[in-house]
Amino acid sequence: MEPTTLTSLSGSLMSLFGLLVSLFSVHLGNWLSKLQGLRTRWDINSGSDDREVATRRECRYIMAEIYTWQPFVMTLILMIFGGSVLYFFNDVRNTSRVTFPSIFVCLYNSFFAIMFALQIFLLFSGWRVGERLKKDIEAQFPKPKA
Numbered sequence: 293m294e295p296t297t298l299t300s301l302s303g304s305l306m307s308l309f310g311l312l313v314s315l316f317s318v319h320l321g322n323w324l325s326k327l328q329g330l331r332t333r334w335d336i337n338s339g340s341d342d343r344e345v346a347t348r349r350e351c352r353y354i355m356a357e358i359y360t361w362q363p364f365v366m367t368l369i370l371m372i373f374g375g376s377v378l379y380f381f382n383d384v385r386n387t388s389r390v391t392f393p394s395i396f397v398c399l400y401n402s403f404f405a406i407m408f409a410l411q412i413f414l415l416f417s418g419w420r421v422g423e424r425l426k427k428d429i430e431a432q433f434p435k436p437k438a
Contacts, residue, residue, distance in 0.1 A: 299390060302381040306400070309370075309377045313407045316370055319363075320414040326358050327421045334425060339432065352429045359422040367415050371408060378404045 334351045337344040381400065384390065392400075 299384070302377075302384055305377045305380065306403075309374050310403075310407075312370055313374065313411070316366060317407075317410055317414065320367070320411065320418065323358065323363050324414055324418040324421065327418055327425065330354055330358065331421055331425050334428065348429075349433060351425075352433050355422075355425060355429055359426060363415060363418065367411050371411060374404055374407060 330351055334348060337347040337351075339345045339348050378401065385392065385397070
């Protein structure tokens with residue numbers, strides 16, 4: 293394969309990765325926002341009367357909808373894809389002896405580092421909020437035993 297073809301392919305894969313990560317970052321941000329909103333709703337309603345207990349019970353059902361395995365698996369898949377694109381670019385660059393301006397290589401690798409850091413931050417933040425809320429909900433409303 294010619295270096296220009298490999299460079300074009302690498303650019304196309306990076307564009308695809310950027311699009312997927314952008315869309316999924318918005319999704320992860322919304323997921324975190326919903327979890328934080330649910331946490332606030334839980335904290336505001338102390339359970340001192342029947343209406344507040346009902347609101348807290350509703351939080352339990354909403355939590356089951358929001359806090360699932362899907363964001364974790366999707367993040368893992370996107371990070372593997374991104375790592376593959378990054379490896380492919382650097383492997384093509386080194387093997388084919390394609391030279392880019394040094395600032396381009398730094399920017400390219402930095403973009404991936406920032407995207408990985410953002411994904412990990414959003415996922416970890418959501419996991420922390422979710423686990424704490426899940427613990428509080430299960431303490432007040434234990435799961436029925438089978």
